[in-house]
Amino acid sequence: MSPLPSTKQERDTLRREMLDAGRSRRAIAREMMRRWGFRPRAAWRYANGLSQETAAGLFNARYDTDGRAPMTGTRISAFERWPHSGERPRLEVLRGLAVIYETDLTHLVDDLDLKHLPESHRLTMLELIQAREARDKEVPDEEPTTYAQNSAPGDGLPAAEREVVTLVAHESSEHAERAERRDIGEATLEQFRADVSRLAYEYLTGEPFALLMEMRRVRARIYSALEKRLWPRDQTELYFLLAALNGLMANASQDLGVTPASDELFRAGWAYAIAIDHRPLMGYLRGATANAAYWQGRPRHARDLAASALEYHSDGHGAARLHLVHGRAAAALGDAATARRSIAAARDAAERPNHDDIHDGLGGEYGCAASKRAYLAGSTLADLRGEEPAAIDALLEATALFAAEPESERSYGCEAIAHINLAQTQLRSGDLEAVDLSLVFGLPHSRRIDALEKAFSGVRRELATPRYHGNPLAAELDERIETFIRDTITHDLRELP
The missing domain is CATH 1.25.40.10 (Tetratricopeptide repeat domain)
Incomplete structure (x- = not known):
């Protein structure tokens, strides 16, 4: 539904009257949505009495750290028009606008927004909405408060109005008492x-x-x-x-x-x-x-x-x-x-x-830890032709660091892959005799994770090169790898009915 026509004077008058009556910006935004059909982002901006350019300026003043002034009045307008047209506001943008408008970011979206969000973003927003709704249950719905604007302060207030002020204080105390409660x-x-x-x-x-x-x-x-x-x-x-x-x-x-x-x-x-x-x-x-x-x-x-x-x-x-x-x-x-x-x-x-x-x-x-960093660096170098010596040095360092760690802090998966990638690099360098995969082959069935099978594919590619055709040691190694892969936990999961 397109917003109904409204003038700035009408909006400003409504805002001033509701503020004078003690109503919140949330109530003002709701009334603007009801009366003129505004979408939430526009309604909250109007509830704060801001133009699009002013809202953009406040956003940049708070979040622009490199002087690029990324927010403009045109972009604010585009965010407000979405999803009919314009630009979809990212979650970071909604969070920033919520701070500027002094509200929760979930108040800046409606059902139409949720229908058009990417699925992962929609699920994130629903999580946030559910959390906000749970908090809202703890807070009673606001009631409009009216009082004489020109009464003298303090003891000069009429009794009825002094009673209202006292009631306001009691309401805060009661809410603070609820806020103090904690079940954990x-x-x-x-x-x-x-x-x-x-x-x-x-x-x-x-x-x-x-x-x-x-x-x-x-x-x-x-x-x-x-x-x-x-x-x-x-x-x-x-x-x-x-x-x-x-x-x-x-x-x-x-x-x-x-x-x-x-x-x-x-x-x-x-x-x-x-x-x-x-x-x-x-x-x-x-x-x-x-x-x-x-x-x-x-x-x-x-x-x-x-x-x-x-x-x-x-x-x-x-x-x-x-x-x-x-x-x-x-x-x-x-x-x-x-x-x-x-x-x-x-x-x-x-x-x-x-x-x-x-x-x-x-x-x-x-x-x-240093062992994992050496494993990742060596594995990166192992994927680069011409970096075999550096890769072997880094992976040998990684395997030595893993071996020196306490058993309780030793990542068997990363250590095994370090050995596999070392073997692949040694094979590419023509050093079949240096290959030692005994640590990997000794892993129990329940620790033979999916990444090991994928890592072994590189070793098998090297064993399939002409250099190793007819080599009995290479054939034996390939056969042991094939047997290992048949006995992985992921292989068993694939065979489940």
Whole structure:
């Protein structure tokens, strides 16, 4: 429905009368939507008495950090016209406008917006709307308050009006009393965090399917806690843990070769992370999604996701991993220059101290120790022709670092792939006798994850080259690899009815 005609004078008069009557901007926006058929973004702007140019100026003053002044009155207009025409506002834009208009970003969308949002964005918005509606249940619907505007202050107020003022104070006290209530304690929150951290470390050494079931159990307990009366910081902490846990579950699903489930879990994690605007967590999840895309055979998508992740996290070991994931994807695309730059950038990022809740606070799989960085750098070099000596050195360093780590912190998946990529590079260099895959072949069935089968494809390509035709040692190695692949956990899952 197109908005009904209205003049600036009419809108300003309505706004002034409702403010004088003690009504909120939310009530004004609702009345403008009812009376003139405005969509939410326009209604909230009018409720604040702003022109499109003024709203754009306030946006730039708050969020424009590089002087480019990206917001204009024309873009504000385009956001307000969408989806009939104009431009779809990104979630970051809605969050910024919500701050300018002093409201929740979910008040700036309606059912028509939701129908036209991309599915992943729609699910994120629905999560945010549900959270806001849960909060709204705790707050009574506002009632208009009327009072004489010209009465003297203090004791000079007439008795009836002084009673109204007292009632206003009582209402605040009653609401504050409700806000004080809390159905969850610090010990419970600490236990949830400890559980997620424990699972992050167990993921390095454990069986993915059994761990996925344990992660699901912990997630259910956090879901249940979210139904209780919480302080805002409690909800933020639980959203943080849910985002991290969904990312870990996505990794486990990827290990099991169930790509659709992995993608869905990453999207769920992203919804929680963006709701609390936790940038290191958003960087981790975007980077983990990039890594999954690499193993799914989508290096271009992996490269773009990793580059995007670096916008959220630029220092420390977590950023180093993002650079290396980006470089590995670039190497798979034959972009040697970008791959080398990424390895150098990872080295620099790792040397810049940075502590955050996800990479350092939870640790385990969320971290990126020197062993993992050496494995990723060596694997990147292994994909570049002419870099075989450097790749072998880096991968030998990685395997030595893994071997020196405590068993409880030793990522068997990354260590195994380091050995496989080392073998591939040694074969390409003509050094079949140097290949030693005993650690990989010795993995139990329950730890033979999907990535190992994919990594072995590179070794088998080298064994199939003319250099190794008729070589009995090469034939024996290829046969052992084929037997290994037949006995992976993902192979069993594919054969389930």
